[in-house]
Amino acid sequence: MKPTPSTRIxxxxxxxxxxxxKTRIGRELAGLLKVPFxxxxxxxxxxxxxxxxxxxxxxxxxxxxxxxAELIINRLSGFEGVLSLGGGAPxxxxxxxxxxxxxxxxxxxxxxxxDPREAISRAGRSGNRPLLAHDAAARWRRLAQERxxxxxKIATFSIATKGFSPMEVASSIESELYEHVVHVGGxxxxxxxxxxxxxxxxAQALGQDVHKVALIHxxxxxxxxxxxxxxxxxxxYKVTDITIPDAEEGKTLDVMGSIWHTLGEExxxxxxxxxxxxxxxxxxxxxxxxxxxxxGIRYVNCPTSLLAMVDASTGGKTGINTELGKNLVxxxxxxxxxxxxxxxxxxxxxxxxxxxxxxxxxxxxxxxxHILDLLESHSRVLRDFNAEDLTGAQRAVIADLIRxxxxxxxxxxxxxLKESGLREFLNxxxxxxxxxxxxxxxxxxxxxxxxxxxxxxAELSNLTGHLxxxxxxxxxxxxxxxxxxxxxxxxxFDEVLALMHRDKKARGNTLRFIILEQIGQPIHLDDPPLxxxxxxxxxxxx
Numbered sequence: 001m002k003p004t005p006s007t008r009i010x011x012x013x014x015x016x017x018x019x020x021x022k023t024r025i026g027r028e029l030a031g032l033l034k035v036p037f038x039x040x041x042x043x044x045x046x047x048x049x050x051x052x053x054x055x056x057x058x059x060x061x062x063x064x065x066x067x068x069a070e071l072i073i074n075r076l077s078g079f080e081g082v083l084s085l086g087g088g089a090p091x092x093x094x095x096x097x098x099x100x101x102x103x104x105x106x107x108x109x110x111x112x113x114x115d116p117r118e119a120i121s122r123a124g125r126s127g128n129r130p131l132l133a134h135d136a137a138a139r140w141r142r143l144a145q146e147r148x149x150x151x152x153k154i155a156t157f158s159i160a161t162k163g164f165s166p167m168e169v170a171s172s173i174e175s176e177l178y179e180h181v182v183h184v185g186g187x188x189x190x191x192x193x194x195x196x197x198x199x200x201x202x203a204q205a206l207g208q209d210v211h212k213v214a215l216i217h218x219x220x221x222x223x224x225x226x227x228x229x230x231x232x233x234x235x236x237y238k239v240t241d242i243t244i245p246d247a248e249e250g251k252t253l254d255v256m257g258s259i260w261h262t263l264g265e266e267x268x269x270x271x272x273x274x275x276x277x278x279x280x281x282x283x284x285x286x287x288x289x290x291x292x293x294x295x296g297i298r299y300v301n302c303p304t305s306l307l308a309m310v311d312a313s314t315g316g317k318t319g320i321n322t323e324l325g326k327n328l329v330x331x332x333x334x335x336x337x338x339x340x341x342x343x344x345x346x347x348x349x350x351x352x353x354x355x356x357x358x359x360x361x362x363x364x365x366x367x368x369x370h371i372l373d374l375l376e377s378h379s380r381v382l383r384d385f386n387a388e389d390l391t392g393a394q395r396a397v398i399a400d401l402i403r404x405x406x407x408x409x410x411x412x413x414x415x416x417l418k419e420s421g422l423r424e425f426l427n428x429x430x431x432x433x434x435x436x437x438x439x440x441x442x443x444x445x446x447x448x449x450x451x452x453x454x455x456x457x458a459e460l461s462n463l464t465g466h467l468x469x470x471x472x473x474x475x476x477x478x479x480x481x482x483x484x485x486x487x488x489x490x491x492x493f494d495e496v497l498a499l500m501h502r503d504k505k506a507r508g509n510t511l512r513f514i515i516l517e518q519i520g521q522p523i524h525l526d527d528p529p530l531x532x533x534x535x536x537x538x539x540x541x542x
Contacts, residue, residue: 013082015112068092199343201339218278251321274290276290278308280446284330287333291331304348305344306402311405357482358449366522368407374400409426424512452486460515461525468518488540
């Protein structure tokens, strides 16, 4: 976590070569942070009542650098907005020293690593750069050789801007400045904190009144569990480490019985707590253990997969599976906090990351359509997810997708914790998805099953006169572009229909579906014609 500045200093200072976008991106960041923006070049011109070329010509570069350094040093103290510096400013020794002190105080010096051709093109269009007069491209490249090593050394955060809009770059920098917090309201409100290294907040989330902590996790996330274990031990808790089977194999009555037995042996009481760490199955199990032990003890969710961050860890649904269906035994029980540490995504295999996009896409289809725009614009990077290759801006896109998806869920569960109406919209695509998972003996990833389920629901929406054909086709195109499935050839219609009747949304013998009136507008559909259900099913077959 980044240090919190103890003095009044800028939220961020931009440095970079001429034409790198410092002013435009700085303004975007200031807008996101809702703080003022200042550009040192503009400030100098206002102060001196002269343009920069006029100062260079009339008084010389040395005089300009003296004026520039004095102004920047003044702005680095007392100004709490976003500050952009001229391209050559950091080459002055007094400015370098001031930036060093600023960084030590918790400030963020951002180096915009621009593509040379893009920066030269932008810089060449400006008539306000005296050092680039006469053959701007050649002069820019000579300056870059001299300045870039210095700029990289001074910066506390560097970001490549090629291929990203100013807003995307600004969003990336915002995500580095501080984490996102989504508040989930209701009778027992809590916060979902999204960002890098937020697992460090686990002791703070548990509070001082807790004595013993059961850390429930799966073997594949042992690396993150060890980190959590160290943090909890350092905070003075007595920790019981409980490893459960991975994925749906851990969501059984036998596993839950073993957890209850361990809690009893270790003497857990209502003054103790549980931390669930791992994917969606692990957080489901940890939550159900917390809900049922002593009729409810405190717990904190620490999701480590994209699916868990955007879905399972938030909303208070806890439970286990039975032979007859998924999540049929469970409870609604809210966590004290959710800590979605994005550094854990770096260890995710590609297929597990991609399945999480199924739930992200669902949130776009039912409410926040900007999610769909982000997914469409960045489908290749998301489909080919490799944390080591991600740029800062791409990480910001993922952080924004998580924040937006959690916000969609928060808006549904805050007013409808126990799924009596509004919350059911979150089950778009899930009626068929749960049947697929059961028929496939849980060998299908949840997000992949939801993707097929959404295509089925879209087809049913079309067949019942709600959603147009273009919107159905868009479902297939977008989901396919993300590496998600859009068809399924297993099981029979009669098998699926029987499982649908046991779905949690069913009311007595009434089939109940979530469909779309149009993209972004979900509705309930009760007892549609069986022929329409059958035809929608046939349309998702290979």
